[in-house]
Amino acid sequence: MTKDLETKFLSELDKHQNIIHKVCRTYTNNDAAHKDLFQEITIQLWNAYPKFRGDSKFSTWMYRVSFNTAISLYRKTKRNIETTPLIENKVDFEYSEYNDKQDRQLDLLYKAIHSLNDIEKALALMYLEDKSYEEIASTLGITEINARVKMNRTKTKLKNILNP
Amino acid sequence: MAQLENIKDLWKQQETENIRYSKNELQGMMRQRSSSVVKWILIISILEFILPNIIFLVTDFEASREFNEQYGLTNMVNVYLGIHIVIILGFIYVFYRNYRNISVDTSVKMLMHHIITTRKTVKYYIYYNLTIAALIGFHMFYEVFNSKAFLSTLPEKTNLALIWIVSSVLFVLVLVLLWGIYKLVFGFFLKKLNRNYQELEQAE
Numbered sequence: 001m002t003k004d005l006e007t008k009f010l011s012e013l014d015k016h017q018n019i020i021h022k023v024c025r026t027y028t029n030n031d032a033a034h035k036d037l038f039q040e041i042t043i044q045l046w047n048a049y050p051k052f053r054g055d056s057k058f059s060t061w062m063y064r065v066s067f068n069t070a071i072s073l074y075r076k077t078k079r080n081i082e083t084t085p086l087i088e089n090k091v092d093f094e095y096s097e098y099n100d101k102q103d104r105q106l107d108l109l110y111k112a113i114h115s116l117n118d119i120e121k122a123l124a125l126m127y128l129e130d131k132s133y134e135e136i137a138s139t140l141g142i143t144e145i146n147a148r149v150k151m152n153r154t155k156t157k158l159k160n161i162l163n164p
Numbered sequence: 165m166a167q168l169e170n171i172k173d174l175w176k177q178q179e180t181e182n183i184r185y186s187k188n189e190l191q192g193m194m195r196q197r198s199s200s201v202v203k204w205i206l207i208i209s210i211l212e213f214i215l216p217n218i219i220f221l222v223t224d225f226e227a228s229r230e231f232n233e234q235y236g237l238t239n240m241v242n243v244y245l246g247i248h249i250v251i252i253l254g255f256i257y258v259f260y261r262n263y264r265n266i267s268v269d270t271s272v273k274m275l276m277h278h279i280i281t282t283r284k285t286v287k288y289y290i291y292y293n294l295t296i297a298a299l300i301g302f303h304m305f306y307e308v309f310n311s312k313a314f315l316s317t318l319p320e321k322t323n324l325a326l327i328w329i330v331s332s333v334l335f336v337l338v339l340v341l342l343w344g345i346y347k348l349v350f351g352f353f354l355k356k357l358n359r360n361y362q363e364l365e366q367a368e
Contacts, residue, residue, distance in 0.1 A: 009194075014187050021183060038185070039193040044268045046194040051269065061269060068268050068275045071360055073200035075353075105174055118356070119363045122272065127168075128175040141271025142364055155168055162167070 009049050012058050013042065019059060022129075023066040026113055026121050033076065041069045063126075064139050071118045112161040116154065123147075123154040201353060202266055202279060208349060209259065209286045213252070235311045237304060244300050251292065259285040276361045283354060290346050294339050301335050 020041050024034045045065050052061055113124050119140070126136045137147040185193070232238045262282040268275065308314050309324065318324075 006191075010187055010191060013190055013194075017184060017190070022178075039196055040198060040200060042190060042193040043196055043198045044200065047198070048268045051267075064271070065268050067272055068270075069200070071272055072276050072279060072357055073202055073268070075199065075201055075204070106178055109171055109174065117363060118360050119272075128172055130172070139271060140364060141273030141275075159168060162171075 005050065009046060013045065016059050016062055019062050020066055022125060023063075023070055025110060026125050027070040027074070027118070029110075029114055036076075037070060037074050040074050041066045044069045044073065060135065063131075067122050067139060071122065108162065112158055115161055116157060119150070120154045120157065123151050124158055127151060127155065201357065204353060205279065205283060205286075206263065208353075209282075212286055212290060212346070213256065213259075217252075234313050235308045237307055240303065240307065241300075244296070248296060255285060255289045255292070259289075273361070273364045276357055276364070279357060280354070280361060283350065287346075287350070290343070294343055298335075298339060302332075305331055305335075 020038055021034075023041065024037045028034045028037050045062065048065055052058075113121055116124060122140065123136065126139070131139075133144050133147050133151070136151070137144040140147065142150070229238075232241050259282065262278065262285055266275065266278045266282060270278070305328070309327065
């Protein structure tokens, strides 16, 4: 039974791992931290999986757990703090960790996202993923009106960072 | 916002370019131990439930019994002890109930709310301990400083007020130190969480 559950979970996790990578890249800015957060999200997902009833899509549920882990549960390890550059409202420092294959523009976008606060990061990611306000509100646990207000503020902030 | 819409296309292109972990790597990860804030809160909370009582556990019972009898404190100490045990059990029950409510698949705000509530139980527990320590401490000072057994050991012309002041100051210093340590430990852990919670509360 546990084996079946594990196999099922693994295949879902594998299929949707891109979601976790996006969350990790949003909330961390180096490979070590990325892997660290990815691992913590995976542990949290696996621990919560027996209670997952399929009322929502696996991917929706995955977003929720991933944000919760990134925003509230994850603690940077010492190693990561040391390698995390201090990001102000500027995007002009050299960024090399993910540079290999990624487009420079995408890099700039992530740099801009890194300068947002934790909640705004979640909003920005859900905006880019075309999530409905209903889903955004229920993921964050706020009203739809408030989600719209916060989203507008986040979009303006993002735009200002990208075009100073 | 037209430019942000363009960014969405860019965002979607990254789908195939991202790093991927193999199933084996994923399986390895899911078997690791969590190092989440909640786990640390549980560990520290358990320590905080235990530590204030360790002082009691390491006490030389025979010596303290003799001390209590000498100064007529036995009844008083027993009453406080009874009340203290009942209150501790109450705290542990509330803490356990709150801890069980922490679930990673609720909304972001709800999760933070449950973590903060769980934390608050321990905060009140610490405040309770400091208060009861102050209460028992000063009550004991009062009983001891007014007992014949104590007064008879003092040299003549001893300034009793000075004894009161020195004992009180030292005692209060110890309590403040304990409170400071507590603040430091949890300020460190929950700073980020509190800030994010405030952010979500805003304009609600």
